[in-house]
Amino acid sequence: MSTVGAGPAQRSRRRNLGVYAAYAVFTVVFFGPVLFMLWSSLRRNVDITGSLFAVTSALTLENYTALFERFEFGRYIVNSFVVAGGSTLLGLLLGVPAAYVVVRRNLPGLGFLTLLARMAPGVLFVLPLFILSVRIDAPSNTALNYGLLIVAHLIITMPLCIWLLIPFFEEIPISIEESTLIDGANAWQRFTRIALPLALPGLSVALMLSFVFSWNYFLFALALATTETLPLTVIAFNFIGQGSNDFGGLMAASTLISAPALLLTVFAQRWLVRGITGGAVK
Known part of the structure; x- marks a missing residue:
């Protein structure tokens, strides 16, 4: 009885995992570029060109202040x-x-x-x-x-x-x-x-x-x-x-x-x- 009941439950869990995996992929595809844009806007230009994915680089608001100073x-x-x-x-x-x-x-x-x-x-x-x-x-x-x-x-x-x-x-x-x-x-x-x-x-x-x-x-x-x-x-x-x-x-x-x-x-x-x-x- 427990073996028969475990089959549908296991299939349900697999379906849920598939749905969550799809959600994760869509989240990365749609929100990944937006988050990368926001993160890069807080980095210096030398850090972006030197090491694109360096997570330890210091964050700064210089890019935003420069926008209003230059334009x-x-x-x-x-x-x-x-x-x-x-x-x-x-x-x-x-x-x-x-x-x-x-x-x-x-x-x-x-x-x-x-x-x-x-x-x-x-x-x-x-x-x-x-x-x-x-x-x-x-x-x-x-x-x-x-x-x-x-x-x-x-x-x-x-x-x-x-x-x-x-x-x-x-x-x-x-x-x-x-x-x-x-x-x-x-x-x-x-x-x-x-x-x-x-x-x-x-x-x-x-x-x-x-x-x-x-x-x-x-x-x-x-x-x-x-x-x-x-x-x-x-x-x-x-x-x-x-x-x-x-x-x-x-x-x-x-x-x-x-x-x-x-x-x-x-x-x-x-x-x-x-x-x-x-x-x-x-």
Whole structure:
């Protein structure tokens, strides 16, 4: 009796060990580079280049202090928040009604056209945007340059908002909105008072992912930004050059660049998971 009972128990333990081993592998794969980046940002450049995995090397905050001494890092942080935040809010302002119209008017072709812009490589948009920037004299006008960068990042945020919100609006029964016709609700009232509150989980997902994607994107800023509007992502190029590589400074800059998006994801993961799974239920 005990031998027969030990078989399933032993198989269960083996399955659990396999699951834990898989968790350990995924943890190393996904969090290993992040921890290595953070650890390297606290080491001197000579220690990184001399012995990459020397765990006994002294830790220091010199790389972080040097960032703010060599660059106007505070301004670059503000620039990143202005561009990423502005493009996210504008993307939601335009993308949420667009997703609702695509669903309620049954216009999948229109939704696919917006997706094409997100699928196309960003290089295709750089030259037209650069010509536009020169024509409107954006390089000499800080406010205009901010606006151009925000509009350029709409290519990233707006299609993302539309395609994330389409499943949420599809889940809302049309009968709920039609019931408000008895009270004389017009199309705008049905959208703002019925559809929009029911799609709030999708809005949270669109908000977070749009901000993260816009924050991490650097191509448009590399081609269009001026010294007054440079975001953090472009600054990372200053640490790697011909004959001079500041790996410690690069890791410190990368840590500060990735921190806002990482913290946002960690603190909002409950709403993120709820929104993603909510949109997947049919």
